[in-house]
Amino acid sequence: MSTLDLSRDRLALHRRFERAARSLAYLGLGLALGVLYLVALPVVLLGDTGATLRRLLQLERTSTNRLLGARIPALPPTVPGSSPERRKIAFLATKLPLTALATAVSLIPGALVLVLVVRASDGFDGSTSYLGPWSLGPLLGLVLLLLASAAFVLCAAALITSGSVLARFSRGALASRADVGVPVREALAERLGDRTLAIAYWLPERELFVDEHGHPVALPEPNSDRSWVAVEHGGRRVAAIIHDAELEARPELVEAAAAGAVLAFENERLKADLRARLEELRASRKRIVEASLETRKQFERDLHDGAQQRLVSLSIDLEVLRGRVEDEASREFVDAARAKLADALGELREFARGIHPALLTDRGLAPALEALALRSPVPVELELQLNQRPASSVEAAVYFVVAEALTNVARYASATHAVVSVTDTREALIVEVRDDGVGGAEASRGSGLRGLGDRVAALDGRLIVESPPGGGTRVGARIPRKHQAGGEPAR
Amino acid sequence: MSATTELVDSTNARLSRRRRLSPWTLLVTASFALLLTGALLLGIWWLASSRTRSAAYYTGPAARTGIEVNVQSGDVTIVGGSQVGVFVNRTDHSVFGHGPREQVVVRAGILHLVSTCPSLVVGSCVSSYRLNVPDDVPISVRADQGNISLDGYHGSADLATDHGAISVEGYCGFVLGAASASGNVTVNTACSPERLILRSDSGTINATVPTGDYQINASSSSGSAHVYGLVNDIGAPWDIQALSNSGNVTVTSGA
Numbered sequence: 236m237s238t239l240d241l242s243r244d245r246l247a248l249h250r251r252f253e254r255a256a257r258s259l260a261y262l263g264l265g266l267a268l269g270v271l272y273l274v275a276l277p278v279v280l281l282g283d284t285g286a287t288l289r290r291l292l293q294l295e296r297t298s299t300n301r302l303l304g305a306r307i308p309a310l311p312p313t314v315p316g317s318s319p320e321r322r323k324i325a326f327l328a329t330k331l332p333l334t335a336l337a338t339a340v341s342l343i344p345g346a347l348v349l350v351l352v353v354r355a356s357d358g359f360d361g362s363t364s365y366l367g368p369w370s371l372g373p374l375l376g377l378v379l380l381l382l383a384s385a386a387f388v389l390c391a392a393a394l395i396t397s398g399s400v401l402a403r404f405s406r407g408a409l410a411s412r413a414d415v416g417v418p419v420r421e422a423l424a425e426r427l428g429d430r431t432l433a434i435a436y437w438l439p440e441r442e443l444f445v446d447e448h449g450h451p452v453a454l455p456e457p458n459s460d461r462s463w464v465a466v467e468h469g470g471r472r473v474a475a476i477i478h479d480a481e482l483e484a485r486p487e488l489v490e491a492a493a494a495g496a497v498l499a500f501e502n503e504r505l506k507a508d509l510r511a512r513l514e515e516l517r518a519s520r521k522r523i524v525e526a527s528l529e530t531r532k533q534f535e536r537d538l539h540d541g542a543q544q545r546l547v548s549l550s551i552d553l554e555v556l557r558g559r560v561e562d563e564a565s566r567e568f569v570d571a572a573r574a575k576l577a578d579a580l581g582e583l584r585e586f587a588r589g590i591h592p593a594l595l596t597d598r599g600l601a602p603a604l605e606a607l608a609l610r611s612p613v614p615v616e617l618e619l620q621l622n623q624r625p626a627s628s629v630e631a632a633v634y635f636v637v638a639e640a641l642t643n644v645a646r647y648a649s650a651t652h653a654v655v656s657v658t659d660t661r662e663a664l665i666v667e668v669r670d671d672g673v674g675g676a677e678a679s680r681g682s683g684l685r686g687l688g689d690r691v692a693a694l695d696g697r698l699i700v701e702s703p704p705g706g707g708t709r710v711g712a713r714i715p716r717k718h719q720a721g722g723e724p725a726r
Numbered sequence: 727m728s729a730t731t732e733l734v735d736s737t738n739a740r741l742s743r744r745r746r747l748s749p750w751t752l753l754v755t756a757s758f759a760l761l762l763t764g765a766l767l768l769g770i771w772w773l774a775s776s777r778t779r780s781a782a783y784y785t786g787p788a789a790r791t792g793i794e795v796n797v798q799s800g801d802v803t804i805v806g807g808s809q810v811g812v813f814v815n816r817t818d819h820s821v822f823g824h825g826p827r828e829q830v831v832v833r834a835g836i837l838h839l840v841s842t843c844p845s846l847v848v849g850s851c852v853s854s855y856r857l858n859v860p861d862d863v864p865i866s867v868r869a870d871q872g873n874i875s876l877d878g879y880h881g882s883a884d885l886a887t888d889h890g891a892i893s894v895e896g897y898c899g900f901v902l903g904a905a906s907a908s909g910n911v912t913v914n915t916a917c918s919p920e921r922l923i924l925r926s927d928s929g930t931i932n933a934t935v936p937t938g939d940y941q942i943n944a945s946s947s948s949g950s951a952h953v954y955g956l957v958n959d960i961g962a963p964w965d966i967q968a969l970s971n972s973g974n975v976t977v978t979s980g981a
Binding site: 246247251347354362363364365366367368371381382384385386388389392 | 749750753754756757758760761764768771772775822823824844845846847848849
């Protein structure tokens with residue numbers, strides 16, 4: 236693991252001179268290759284099927300990648316019978332003059348180095364020559380050596396620059412157009428040759444790394460098969476590149492690749508920050524809905540096990556009392572009390588069902604929806620296709636969508652018939668309630684439908700209400716599959 | 727802190743970040759600046775110290791048996807027809823205070839004129855000569871670097887230069903030798919010389935002599951050799967040798 240500070244890079248002379256040497260080797264090889272290309276191009280132009288051109292391009296790609304670290308992606312396969320690309324042919328044709336020019340420009344300071352070293356050697360040998368007004372002696376020889384060192388640095392810089400320009404030129408000519416504008420992760424993975432490469436963006440406010448989707452990422456432990464490099468910009472941590480530990484042998488590749496993409500890193504980091512905030516918001520809303528569901532279940536259980544049981548017990552007591560009372564007036568009074576108690580018990584059960592139906596918790600979505608359909612005053616046709624029991628939050632959302640829709644059908648739609656369909660697909664659970672009523676319903680007006688929309692949205696789903704006047708009403712919801720983890724088969 | 731101060735500070739901070747260069751860039755910039763400064767200083771000094779001086783003198787009638795001129799750097803022009811003694815016109819060019827040194831000696835009736843320059847890494851030291859010499863006094867001219875001209879001289883002459891051209895006009899005499907390592911040799915004689923020996927390594931040779939019969943040996947290793955309007959006769963009293971290694975050779979008849 237290493238830390239890379241892009242704004243305070245060290246001199247790294249060894250690495251620079253190595254790059255310069257590789258550029259020099261590339262230029263030397265490039266001159267020979269340039270001659271080869273010029274000799275071979277007539278073959279390409281005289282009706283070659285593309286194989287020769289591809290071989291030449293592959294040769295160029297290999298040399299540029301190996302010597303200049305250009306990371307040119309693999310060439311796209313040749314389509315048999317396709318005509319050679321003019322752009323690539325032009326690139327090969329200009330290889331020799333371009334390389335010769337780059338060599339000449341790079342070697343001017345090199346020639347100066349040679350001249351200065353020879354003159355410095357003359358000075359140490361006690362030459363009788365003059366340099367300017369001074370006699371060429373050992374002292375002047377030292378000065379000339381200093382100047383030769385400066386010229387050597389310039390020569391290295393010229394070689395590095397020539398190499399960079401040629402690498403960019405080659406990349407521009409050889410890389411396929413599809414590689415342009417790819418996301419920063421894909422671009423880096425391609426450039427570094429590590430398909431498993433991942434980028435973790437640093438969110439300073441939360442002090443954690445996240446991936447491009449905003450999900451938290453744990454950096455690999457030391458001595459594992461993965462390694463990471465921190466990317467900093469202007470002294471500020473921006474991201475971490477998580478890569479194959481094998482790449483650690485060539486950290487300069489990672490650093491060079493990261494240096495070229497630091498602005499893209501910054502942009503991606505901001506996007507990841509936004510996605511992380513959205514992710515947190517979504518998770519928070521889901522937690523609220525689930526907490527509300529649990530509260531409802533608990534409330535329903537409390538009513539069922541507490542007040543409802545006591546009322547049932549009281550009803551039995553009244554039944555016993557009625558058997559013991561012989562007075563007709565008292566018996567009628569007890570009957571009236573029992574009737575009131577039965578009404579209260581019914582209302583209590585209806586209330587508890589409205590909070591959370593016990594049938595849904597105990598037996599699942601299909602029996603609960605069947606019960607809803609049976610209680611509806613409007614005839615309801617059920618079309619259920621459930622493969623696996625969804626998560627309780629999804630079941631509750633579907634149940635209450637159907638319950639609210641059927642209540643609206645009974646109250647406002649003046650419908651004669653309604654259809655409830657629940658379909659479990661590979662991507663989502665889709666529920667739909669449609670009727671043949673008067674239509675004209677608006678989701679934004681009723682608090683019931685609006686609340687259901689929020690409940691469905693908390694599960695990343697979407698509630699749709701279509702209700703043209705006179706055309707019936709269709710209430711539909713689509714809940715993505717990722718929230719449907721249940722476990723039991725649907726009954 | 728006021729808003730204006732904050733704005734100025736933040737702007738300065740941004741600018742300083744933008745101005746911050748990597749150590750490598752600083753090293754390259756410093757190297758370039760060092761070389762550029764050295765070259766500029768040397769160049770300015772060169773221009774400021776560059777001097778051209780002329781001098782003329784008369785050597786007297788002592789040079790009766792020969793004239794030897796040896797110039798390290800500079801053109802030499804010999805004009806024949808002087809009535810008495812040798813007149814010398816010299817033009818010296820010096821830089822950084824390093825100019826040519828001249829030595830003039832008459833020994834056993836031979837005038838020895840030697841001009842030398844110190845070895846300069848930057849700049850040049852040049853001494854150009856124009857000599858008015860009497861006819862029939864044999865002359866020998868050696869130049870390391872410079873052209874040699876012989877104009878209207880009657881007598882024997884031996885001319886040689888390493889880097890430069892040789893030009894002879896209106897010559898009339900017994901033996902004329904002209905050799906250049908890397909320059910052209912052009913000879914135009916007013917009368918037929920007894921021996922004309924012309925050599926060039928990489929330059930062309932053009933000789934124009936009066937019409938007549940000559941023993942002519944004109945050849946070139948890799949160039950062309952032509953003789954126009956002259957009769958090559960092995961028994962002729964006048965001998966012309968014009969040999970070049972890589973230049974063309976032409977021997978032509980004059981009017």
